[in-house]
Amino acid sequence: MTDDDVTSGHTPPTGGQPSDDPGSGLPPLDDTVQAEEITRFWDTARPSAGRTSHGGSVGERAENVVPPPAWAFGDSPALANELLELVLEGTKTATASLVVEYENVSEQLPRRGDLSILLDGGGVPRALIRTTEVETLPFAEVTAEHAWAEGEDDRSLETWREQHERYWRRTLAGTDHEFDTSVPVVCEQFEVLYSE
Template sequence: MDSWTEPHWGSSALVVVDVQVDFVEGGAMPVGGTRAVVPALERLVEAYRRAGLPVVHVVRIYDGDDVDLVRREAIAGGAPVVRPGTPGSELLEELVPGGAGRLDAELLLSGEAQELGPREVALWKPRWSAFYRTPLEELLRGWDVDTVVVAGCNFPNCPRATIIDASQRDLRVVVVDDATSQVTDEGLRQVGALGVTVASVEEVVGAVEQVAPVACEHDRAQAEAVLAYWERARLRARVGQLDVVTGKTVASAVPPPAWSFGDSPRLADELLALVLAGRKTATSSSLPEYEAGGEPLPRVGELSILLDGTGRPRALIRTTHVETVPFGQVTAEFAAAEGEGDRSLESWRDEHRRYFRRVLGSEGFDDATPVVCERFELLDPTWSLERTLTTP
């Protein structure tokens, strides 16, 4: 095999195309054979999750007139196909990570990625290719991916267009023939002429399982980056001289927990920027989220390292106040401290209601849902240091 096209499994990402309820047998616009490849897709997704390699679910959502020409008349006429927020627009349950919740149509239609799990996102594509008017290429580059593994629904249309666009971006490409519906020998021959590797689920899973240690290396690299940041930040912030704790250990002994805001790389970066600008001094999560993850509630004096959307450590904060109240009783003062939108209580409620419904489901959230309201102070970087680091 040509060394320029041979897959690099350890730096690969799985791209699953259009496997939504409306596109399988029994849906509003079924594509023959899609239901039959779902078990194979499950194996692929689980293998990538176990290896810690990225998974991207690319979806269609038909809203307004931003629809490919061949379907525009039907959609304008009211065809009930992958409409925003409908059950038919959802990913098949078998492929969704536990606790991911429903797709956020508003977020996806804005062109942003929705985080479903660690290194697993959903993207909306307005036309055939997963690269057209989407942040897919940016995400792949951020993950240091040079190989895309494509599978999913209706090979002649969206998977094929995605494969061609990936090849045009000098990415190594694999198509999983027995995890993609409507595959033909002629179609595989044509993409094979572009240097695309045709592989079976068995072959891909076997290859990915062999590179699981590479994913571990990624985790170790991030852990080393967090430790290096912690060593610098605690000296700058004089943490060793403060009476603070990280979990059950003295603050200066080990790095505190490292995490990012929100449920997408975009949101992580957006909210981190507010913290670094001094505008955001509070955050909130629903109590059911803590309970579902078996996580302890934040405590006063606790330290945290904030990560950006790519997982890089960027800030050190200390919790100064924690209170749990019903969603409907969160105050205007706290909403302003969160620093988001126009900082009004109305804006806070709109944004957080949408977020909590996405994470918990509509039936799991109402105005009585307990919300953990946490206030914090920024210890590192200081405003002057952050300005130095970000000024060209």
């Protein structure tokens, strides 16, 4: 892993599909193909979340039919793949994002019980996760337990702080926001419900 490709932060969901923005780190995808892949994945994974469907019948709850948001970790395809593999092997059970990252795309902060579809670096759906805990606190107060749960590098808090500060300084460059140790961080824990 290079210094430019480190952190567990994820790109906040953008309407259930990866962004076509060149800065997103994900390759541009054909919207129709992407939507079909996500829908197919959701149809297969949905029972693992306790959601059932009758093919979109009248009166059926939208949460059973409409796929949850889909997103990838990091800001490059290589990083997305690397962090996804940690999830699939059970090492990575947490992630962190800045509150401002959600505000910049007008997305709601994650909540306990939220479902998400994790994408690989090519934008292919690979895992369905459920958020189990969410805590927002200043960067300087993120715990060693959270750093360990993110499962990256040596899993220490010191390394977590170094890598995440480097990542967020890079990703905030050129925005109206600057990194400092008081910046609010969303610390999210999750469980894998289904994977391919």
